[in-house]
Amino acid sequence: MxxxxxxxxxxxxxxxxxxxxxxxxxxxxxxxxxxxxxxxxxxxxxxxxxxxxxxxxxxxxxxxxxxxxxxxxxxxxxxxxxxxxxxxxxxxxxxxxxxxxxxxxxxxxxxxxxRQLNVPGEKELLGRGVTYCAICDGPLFADVKVAVIGGGNSALEAVDDMVKIADHVYLVSLTPLTGDQILIDKAKSANNLTIFLEYEVLEINGESRVEGIKIRDLQSKQEKELDVGGVFVEIGxxxxxxxxxxxxxxxxxxxxxxxxxxxxxxxxxxxxxxxxxxxxxxxxxxxxxxxxxxxxxxxxxxxxxx
Amino acid sequence: MAREVKIYTTPTCPYCKMAKKFLDDNGVKYQELDIGKDKTAREEMKTKYNSLTVPTICFDSEVLVGFNEAELRKKLGL
Structure with a gap:
């Protein structure tokens, strides 16, 4: 012993x-x-x-x-x-x-x-478009549309990296953005970024790779589909x-x-x-x-x- | 016989560095492909190995996605 x-x-x-x-x-x-x-x-x-x-x-x-x-x-x-x-x-x-x-x-x-999202498709498409390491996999998504999930500093840092690499970035957050103001301002200045606040992710779709995500407005319950090839999960x-x-x-x-x-x-x-x-x-x-x-x-x- | 090892990396990926250090420490020779710079390698990794994450480590026809020391030892017979 x-x-x-x-x-x-x-x-x-x-x-x-x-x-x-x-x-x-x-x-x-x-x-x-x-x-x-x-x-x-x-x-x-x-x-x-x-x-x-x-x-x-x-x-x-x-x-x-x-x-x-x-x-x-x-x-x-x-x-x-x-x-x-x-x-x-x-x-x-x-x-x-x-x-x-x-x-x-x-x-x-x-x-x-x-932390994981725990939505359908997340596990199945891990390493096939779903990633938890933006600094690792960012360059793979050059000229592709991607979604960053989260509203804190790590999500905003991922956005800042990805707006320079990807074709378009969607930022999807359950809450208003909680990161540092300096990062929020930096992210918002990008012209290829669309922000969805108070939206939840319902599922990640794709056969052998990520093809899109389905999100829902927490207030209106309206659903939206986003065509993306990558999902960066940065939710703490x-x-x-x-x-x-x-x-x-x-x-x-x-x-x-x-x-x-x-x-x-x-x-x-x-x-x-x-x-x-x-x-x-x-x-x-x-x-x-x-x-x-x-x-x-x-x-x-x-x-x-x- | 030594297996031919190829590793797809990005410059900022800490797991890629860990994997390379492991290979270096064990005297395994490998070819590194930086997919941040090398567009052909990026497409090859996506289409040939259906991987969208680094490190992707290839041994002849087998492929290992991510850095997992135990798995890597097994594949290399270390």
Missing amino acids: YELIIIGGGPAGMTAAVYAARKKLNTLLLSYDIGGQGLTTWLVENYMGYQFIEGRELMQKFDEQVKQFPTDVKVEVSRRAERLSRVDGGFEVRADSGETYQAKAVILATGKRP LIPNSDLVKELVTLNRLAEVEVNCGNETGAPGFFAAGDVTSVPDKQIVIAAGEGAKAALQAHRYLQRLSK
Whole structure:
């Protein structure tokens, strides 16, 4: 049995691993990837010590720092934790590979993932016109009509990128635009943009590729079909907290409720980073929270052994 | 026998960079096609592989869409 299992290999999980190693805790870091959301951040300009650094490069440096402690921290990558349950003396984590791991304490640092629309056609046409990564796939839609779904900063940034590339951009938002005014003004100045506010997406159509979407006015209930070859879904993020929804309390955003010591309602079970109720999702904050969670877990383990 | 590997990318795509780093680290030789610049490659990726997302990684006749380290290992026999 390990002393500590950290689930998640983003900024929070990796920082927790370094702190756990320095306390000589026998630790397992279990993660699908190394870097988490840090990998998909293009340029980071607010992580202290670097004026600017690519997210991917910063995560590589985190990884190297974890690897300084090979005897204390075992790292298992490409494993998604599927189930977390209590067992005698601690917790058991089952990975999608079927393997199980046990520990006296657990830190959940699983971050967030892009929110999906949950409409017909979205899953079926993923990678065939439906995308959650505008900076990745934007250039593929040169001279095509596309729809950007969402009203926040990431949607407006996608609009700003796509008006330069695509033939025409439709921005479809459930709410009035909520992004920064500077981005709203920039987007609105494009002459190949049409904005549909307070419209919902009903379905994404197409056989082997996206051919169009159906949207509906929330007020008048009138439906419209838009011919588009691409759909950029930019409607925010949801916490990866499904694993623990029966074990601890989640808030209305499905984030794990933690106190200032990263404790949850379940003794021995801690959480850190974007998956938690701590406000503001930033790499520097996630890293700090990971450190706090590991120190708190160490205190918990010391109490256990007394 | 080593498989012929082709990877379609865009310059701003972080998953493309991860995939290339993985291939480099494992000494896999590959041909990179930047579909932001190369219109022919863009059309080829769309029509031949029916993919509208990067990275699209091709091995002879097989294709892998997105970066998934476990799948990539399997395909390359690493």
